[in-house]
């Protein structure tokens with residue numbers, strides 16, 4: 001286990017319950033700097049809850065999280081300078097155009113106007129959002145909202161990106177674009193952690209994988225360690241305990 005100070009993201013004993021429901025039960029995770037880390041899990045596994053606690057959006061009942069050695073809850077300003085986040089269900093100030101939203105994020109981050117303008121222009125171009133022009137983000141498609149959310153997460157040049165379901169609702173062309181951008185970001189020394197249900201994406205991109213189910217980490221390691229000589233999907237179904245249809249259900253259909 002790497003020390004919390006050397007990992008890009010380190011989670012220790014993170015736990016959260018909502019009334020009687022234990023959403024996350026004592027999760028430990030080390031995300032090495034420079035890794036492309038996939039957090040896999042079925043619906044309701046606790047992925048969003050874990051990532052929200054990891055980035056300082058949801059206060060844990062127990063445990064701690066460090067971003068590049070900075071405690072997310074004790075030293076949030078420093079941790080958040082190093083961190084770019086695409087939250088679940090993209091909560092954006094959506095009565096703005098894409099360019100305005102990026103300008104707003106840049107100002108919140110205390111960035112220089114000229115730097116914000118230059119980066120925002122490049123991000124809108126690369127993410128194929130420049131044509132949306134004056135269209136308000138509220139009128140964007142779901143995939144466009146993901147892309148502008150990613151642009152907001154990238155604008156300040158973070159060292160760690162934490163993305164909740166970045167490929168959900170995104171068409172294949174945009175997905176390929178996002179993959180390229182993230183691969184370039186990791187090649188340049190950044191670290192990506194993202195949640196997904198999509199095995200092919202994780203298998204294609206990730207150096208490391210953790211499988212979360214029922215609020216606990218069931219498997220963790222490099223992609224090769226986790227899948228062994230099987231496909232990731234086989235391992236996932238075994239770990240998560242997929243039920244097998246007998247063929248007799250839904251006979252009325």
Ligand SMILES: Nc1ncnc2c1ncn2[C@@H]1O[C@H](COP(=O)(O)OP(=O)(O)OP(=O)(O)O)[C@@H](O)[C@H]1O
Pocket residue numbers: 018021022023041042043044045046047048049050
């Ligand atoms: N604010 C909340 N109040 C009550 N229960 C919650 C809340 N947020 C999450 N939960 C519960 O915690 C569990 C984990 O939810 P979470 O959203 O973290 O899962 P997930 O792995 O991200 O799922 P999905 O893939 O479906 O998005 C679920 O049982 C969910 O119903």
